[in-house]
Amino acid sequence: MEKVIGIGGVFIRARDPVVLASWYKKHLGLAIEAEWNGATLPGLERVEKGTGGIWSAFPQDTEYFGSDQNQFMINFRVPDRDAMLAQLRAADCNVDERTEDSEYGRFGWVTDPEGNRVELWQAPTDPQA
Numbered sequence: 001m002e003k004v005i006g007i008g009g010v011f012i013r014a015r016d017p018v019v020l021a022s023w024y025k026k027h028l029g030l031a032i033e034a035e036w037n038g039a040t041l042p043g044l045e046r047v048e049k050g051t052g053g054i055w056s057a058f059p060q061d062t063e064y065f066g067s068d069q070n071q072f073m074i075n076f077r078v079p080d081r082d083a084m085l086a087q088l089r090a091a092d093c094n095v096d097e098r099t100e101d102s103e104y105g106r107f108g109w110v111t112d113p114e115g116n117r118v119e120l121w122q123a124p125t126d127p128q129a
Contacts, residue, residue: 002084008075008121009054013065017057030055066109066117073117081106081122 014037016021022089024030030039038056045118058064065073081099085108088095096109106122 002078002080002087004030004076005053005079006077007053008077008119009067009121010056011056011073011119013062013071014022014057014059017059019097020057024057032101065125066111069115070117073119075121078120078122081108081120084108084120085110 014019017033017037021030021032021034024039025032030038030041037058038054040056041053041055061068067073085095085099088110091113094111096111098109100107102123108120109129110118110120112118
């Protein structure tokens, strides 16, 4: 059985991503990078190696989270994106047909029964990537 092996990131919808990211920097100490309004989570500095996690603010009008009712999206790390998506499809879960492969890894999406979009991420360093 395929299983999640970690959290790749937490993404939040924001009316003003710059202001929200600044709040998280000022009050919670996140090391926000202005280019993408996000931060590598403390203790997880190796995102590019597939061992870390990130926090990032997205614009309010992003379509990346699916429904505009979804204010956040969690990115879970999986060892084999395709096997996980096949397992979810076999269980009649609401799996997005679209996938994405890039230098950042392999991505797929499923929507849970409450309507929350969940991103599944296979790091580029994982053997199947």
